[in-house]
Amino acid sequence: MISQIDILQAFRSMRQPVDWSVVYESELPRVYNYFLYKVCNRELAEDLTATTFERAWTTRSKYNSILASPATWLFGIARNVLRENFRRDKAIENKIEPIQDNEHLPSAIDVEQSFQELQDKVLLQNLLLELPEREHDLVALKYGGGLSNREIAKATGFSESNVGSILHRTVTNLQRKWDERHE
Amino acid sequence: MNDKFLYQLCEEPEPEFANSLRQKLSQPPYTKLVQDAKERLFISRYFTTKRMVLVLVALSLAFALTLFVSPAVRAAVIDIIETIIIKGMTVWVSDDVSAVRGESETYSVIWTPVSPGDISTNYPDFAKLPTWVPFGYVLQDRAALFGSMIQENPDSVLFEWKNKYGDIIQLTVSEGSCPNGQVWESGERRSDCMYGFYFSVDSENQPEVITIDEQAAILFHDLQILMDLSDPIQQWNPYRGKYDNRDPEAFFLIWESDGMRFEIATKSQTISKRDLIRFAESIP
Numbered sequence: 001m002i003s004q005i006d007i008l009q010a011f012r013s014m015r016q017p018v019d020w021s022v023v024y025e026s027e028l029p030r031v032y033n034y035f036l037y038k039v040c041n042r043e044l045a046e047d048l049t050a051t052t053f054e055r056a057w058t059t060r061s062k063y064n065s066i067l068a069s070p071a072t073w074l075f076g077i078a079r080n081v082l083r084e085n086f087r088r089d090k091a092i093e094n095k096i097e098p099i100q101d102n103e104h105l106p107s108a109i110d111v112e113q114s115f116q117e118l119q120d121k122v123l124l125q126n127l128l129l130e131l132p133e134r135e136h137d138l139v140a141l142k143y144g145g146g147l148s149n150r151e152i153a154k155a156t157g158f159s160e161s162n163v164g165s166i167l168h169r170t171v172t173n174l175q176r177k178w179d180e181r182h183e
Numbered sequence: 184m185n186d187k188f189l190y191q192l193c194e195e196p197e198p199e200f201a202n203s204l205r206q207k208l209s210q211p212p213y214t215k216l217v218q219d220a221k222e223r224l225f226i227s228r229y230f231t232t233k234r235m236v237l238v239l240v241a242l243s244l245a246f247a248l249t250l251f252v253s254p255a256v257r258a259a260v261i262d263i264i265e266t267i268i269i270k271g272m273t274v275w276v277s278d279d280v281s282a283v284r285g286e287s288e289t290y291s292v293i294w295t296p297v298s299p300g301d302i303s304t305n306y307p308d309f310a311k312l313p314t315w316v317p318f319g320y321v322l323q324d325r326a327a328l329f330g331s332m333i334q335e336n337p338d339s340v341l342f343e344w345k346n347k348y349g350d351i352i353q354l355t356v357s358e359g360s361c362p363n364g365q366v367w368e369s370g371e372r373r374s375d376c377m378y379g380f381y382f383s384v385d386s387e388n389q390p391e392v393i394t395i396d397e398q399a400a401i402l403f404h405d406l407q408i409l410m411d412l413s414d415p416i417q418q419w420n421p422y423r424g425k426y427d428n429r430d431p432e433a434f435f436l437i438w439e440s441d442g443m444r445f446e447i448a449t450k451s452q453t454i455s456k457r458d459l460i461r462f463a464e465s466i467p
Contacts, residue, residue: 024205032196040192046200053204057213083405083431117191124192133452143189157430171186178188 020060023070024053030071030145031078037144038082038136040125048085052078075145075155079137123181127174135170142167294341295328296412302326302340309340311356311443315465317458320344320352325412329357343412350451352462353409357444395445395463400438402456407433408448434459 031052035045056063056077063073128136141147141155149167153160207213299322303310312322322344329339339357391402407430436447436459447463 024208028201028204029195033193036194037192042197046196049196050200050204050207053208054213057208079431120188121192124188128192139189143186144193171189174189175185 018060018063018070020057023074027071027074028053030147031074034075034078034140034145035082037128037140040129048078048081051085052081055081069151071147072151072154075141075147075151079155123178127177131170131174135166138163138167139170139174294410295337297326297328297340298324299326299342302328302342306337306340308443309337309356311354311445311466312342313354313462313465314467315461316344316352317346317454317462319346320350321346323412327410327412341410341412343410346451350453351409351449352451352454353446353448354466355444355446355448357446358442393460395436395438395460396440398438398440400436400463402459403435403437405431405433406435407450408435408446409433409450436463438463 028049032045032049035048035052036042039045039048052074056074063070128139131139137156138152138158141152142149147155149163150160152158152163156163158166299310299312303312306328316322322342326343327341328337329341339355341353341355343354344352390404393400393402430450432450432452434447434449434454434456436445438445445463445466447459449459
């Protein structure tokens with residue numbers, strides 16, 4: 001439901017043109033990390049991020065600030081891009097492999113710590129990839145994209161309380177599995 | 184709840200990637216479109232008018248406080264920029280990208296609960312049951328009959344299939360053959376419609392036009408149009424339908440054949456486009 005306050009705020013923002021270079025700088029890492037959490041593969045995340053921004057830039061003249069913030073709008077496009085790519089090429093699912101941090105090899109001094117960090121990352125990626133689609137998406141939006149529950153609700157269509165409860169349940173389960181596998 | 188461990192995958196994009204994408208976006212065609220749009224914005228009274236209409240609609244909504252931004256409201260301000268016509272099927276495409284996506288609503292009509300057997304016996308013209316359904320889906324005992332109570336025949340029936348996971352397929356068979364409205368593209372009113380059916384779609388996520396038994400059909404992704412048939416049976420039953428164009432698990436397929444209109448609505452994580460077409464093509 002749209003409240004009067006939302007509409008007044010939207011009108012105010014409508015008067016100010018969007019600075020797309022600022023949007024690019026602020027949203028690129030968030031969109032990239034959203035994809036990284038979804039596909040757990042840097043190369044694929046970069047491709048999907050580029051596609052999202054190219055599409056957004058092509059259609060940005062149609063962006064309507066009364067209906068969504070640039071972030072919500074971008075994440076809407078990002079989710080579509082992801083779905084379309086999965087639909088178009090089911091094999092893309094098989095291409096998903098956890099990140100290999102080869103390019104950031106640890107020095108001799110902190111080998112043990114870096115190895116543990118790498119192991120933790122791989123474990124987290126595996127836990128994410130085991131999640132059901134809906135839960136995986138919400139976790140990626142929250143922890144990768146850095147969206148608030150309210151922004152996630154706007155981007156996904158779930159109610160804010162629904163987002164909160166799904167995330168709480170999912171994170172609790174993830175935490176339990178994380179602890180189990182660390183023992 | 185300790186969720187710190189979930190942040191450890193976050194990283195900055197590679198500077199090389201960020202710079203090359205920035206550079207790409209700062210060149211045509213990505214810059215040209217915005218420039219064109221800005222020019223249009225300032226020189227075109229049409230855009231100003233459109234914006235004013237949107238403002239008025241939004242203000243009305245604010246005063247009403249109870250209204251969702253419904254497709255009906257949207258239809259009043261919609262800007263049609265493209266029309267796709269294939270084999271007589273028409274889709275109106277709007278440039279109102281953000282406006283169309285992300286809205287949902289429920290509504291009510293009257294329906295009569297019947298069994299699929301009743302429909303086969305009493306209204307054989309509407310008993311268009313597919314001979315193939317995806318694995319695990321079972322035809323439900325409760326179907327729905329729509330139409331005026333004073334009419335002898337219904338103008339629409341609905342069948343429902345469910346699997347054990349609660350996934351749903353609904354098939355609606357209707358009289359009348361105007362799935363995209365009662366008006367031809369020329370503006371002339373069609374004479375062969377029982378009632379109209381309008382879709383406004385955005386230019387970014389256009390529906391697909393596919394063929395079902397050589398008939399053109401329109402396939403909408405992420406569009407949920409489902410009816411809730413779980414209400415207790417009464418003499419008059421509210422039909423609680425749900426429209427939601429944000430549901431990534433939903434499909435909606437619509438086409439006409441032999442003067443009948445067919446609509447398949449699904450909500451399932453497992454049904455593919457291929458399943459949907461096979462299901463549709465097995466309808467006799």
